[in-house]
Amino acid sequence: MSTTTVQQNAASRQLLHNRTGAPDPSRLAPEDAFFATSPPRRVRQHSPLGLGASSGSSVRGMTEARRQREKERGRSGSRRRKRHWNKLLWFKQPYPDNYTDEETFLDHLQRNPRLQPYEFWSLMADSTVIIQHIASVIIFICCFVAIKEFEVSPVAVVSAGSISTVMGWILWDYWMGREEAAKVQALVEKEVVEDASSASSTSSLKDPQGLGLLIPNGSVSPRLGHSHSASATSITSNVSASSTGQSGSGTQYPPYGDPASSLSSRNKQRLATAKSALLIYCALLGLSPILKSLTDSTTSDSIWAMSSWLMCMNVFFFDYGGGTGAQFPASLSTNAAVMASAVMASRLPSTTHVFSITLFSIEVFGLFPVFRRQLRNSSSAGHRTLTYFLVIAASGGMGVIISNGGAVAAIVGAVLGSVLTFLVMGICCWWLIGLQKYKNEMYGPWDPARPIIRRHWDLTS
Template identity: 55%
Template sequence: MHAASTATTRADASSSTLDPKFLAPGDAFFNSAASAALSARQRKQRARSTERRRKAQFKKLLWFKQPFPDNYTDEKTFLDHLQRNPRLQPYEFWSLMTDSTVIVQHVASVVIFCCTFVAIYTERVSPVSVVSWASLGTFLAWVWWDYWMAQEEAKSAKKVAHETQKNEGEPNSHAAGFEGAEEMEGASVGKEQPTPGHSPYPPNVDPTLSWSPRNQQRLATARSAVLIFVALLGLSPILKSLTRSTTSDSIWAMSTWLLFMNVAFFDYGSGSNAYLPASISTNSALMASTVLASRLPSTTHVFCLTLFSIEVFGLFPLFRRQLRAKSRNGHLALTVALVTTASGAVFATLTGGGRGAWIAGIILGSTSTFLCMGVCSWWLIGLQKYKNEIHGPWDPARPIIRMRWD
């Protein structure tokens, strides 16, 4: 009996050690030791991998294998190349004041046109005198502009001649290689041949004529002026009856919105090389002048106002841009003249007064305009502190497109 009980106890002990559901008293020590050894081994592996990563230099490249995971972030070097507002150009007060004169000039031109229409509509001034003085000013401005263009052409011709003399004085292999081609071209043609789709001559210039290119452009300008004059004479009766069935309230509202569009869409940033002003701005202004001219009493009034609008909104911006590029003092003087004229005309139109209202308008209008320019400039300078543009090596590269190939 005792032997049987001993065998049964041994069988139960052996079954308890073999059965995973039952744990022996020694299993607790064995499991804790194994887990400690496993954690020590993991710590060693992590330390080795960390040491390898420290030795390796992390690069933000995916086309070669690195001992780092794909979502790894190097906290030490991540913000090293961070740039805040790298292209920021701090504004200066007087430079902003000078740049704002472009807007002031155009707004003053629109105000002068509106006051002129009111004066013609109320028969306070003669439309013939208005268009005569405006045409004289346009002619003088064109003479001035033509003088500037002649100076630029002379400078460019001197530059080309200087470069030619320099190339002849320093012959090289390229010049020697081109001599044969130039001799063949001169012998076969005798003059410059433009490539298809490109002409070396300015528009309205015929290289076969004996006149100089500048004289040909002057003749083309005179032809365009005569064509506009004759076309307006023929279209004046049609323009007068264009909006006969439209009420005057609709005409005033439509012209107001069109002039607002002219001010809003005008190209204030274009340089002196711009050939014509922005099409939306110019078209809206000419449309406004057309609907306003339809409310005048005679075809003479319609012709004068339409021609005056073409000179103010089509030709005058070209002269202003060229004057700004050539003479800063002249640009500022023109700004002062336009502001004083517009201010006096507004007060004289609103009050119906004479010289006293004109002088009061000049003083108040000029002062308020200068204050508005200063306040807007300081406001824009104050807004610059809120600019927060962040750049870094993770940003996509911006391609540099060359618009002109030399």
């Protein structure tokens, strides 16, 4: 071995010594999962391997040795007798290959780092989303049965549905307007601050822009390039476009620069919504004879089985999460529900029936979830009231349908259903909290890192 190696080994030893002296700041220790400010690394009480735990004397011996070693390390690094084991591969250590260092083995393992113990009542509050959806599905089915069996006028059902949809839309529009204004306000403020602080830094970065590569705003997705002023538009228009139901999905709104012109654009938006609603109305009207005869030749048994499965699909694939009205409910779920209603519609006697039930299904499965989501974000009292109302309506409807009875059956059903729903919610939440103790997530340096990328560059370029 040449002299350079020896020198270098000495250097590396020095380096390693420095490294082992203090815990590596850039790596997480298990304590970091629990304490925001991690205390100095403690000496392990017992090894994670259980080695030597069988006999007390060996444990004592080990800790004694460790104390000794630490004392030595404190005094002088060069005077150590045996070199400390290091988690490194590039130099040969005087340990066998299968040596397992008890102090550092699995040091970076984190168990359940992001565990948040569920709280019963908040869990109950969150589960209302599911209850609401199931209740609305049940209400739809009840309406269908009522139309089919009890000869309730389908026009009455769909009119009620449409009126509440329009009311919901007006409310929703009001919320959106408020939200939009707040967002634009915030962005303008932020922009002012940023411009003031980073004028010098951005000016140097604006070089590539000067070459005329600015992309027209309408044609790119919002995560690609946008100039700063236009990004506000893209966000808000995107939100509104996606959450006006089918209405806005195909249309593009011209961008606007300042909050003053937002009113006109929102009016345009409303007009577009009304236009597409009319379009859907007419298309459905034209299509309903076809829908009626589409599955006419299929036996009723198959129809009921198929629609049950489709409804189950709707319930299972529904997007219960969802933040602000940014995304649609999962399209698979909506499609399944609309298909179920189309299939069920073929059992109805007339074209008017078919038209009504299909329109009603679009309102219940397409538009109502958007409204519910927005309501939940806007007012929790409204959300709760809606939940009560839906549960009572659904269970009352069930009572009427099952017993074939009148108002008494409805009241009994409503009371029974509400109590039952509450109990089921409670039991499920309690069960989920009980299952928490089986949770064992393991994270460590072997997991693919989550890259942190700032999109800021993309927006300014």
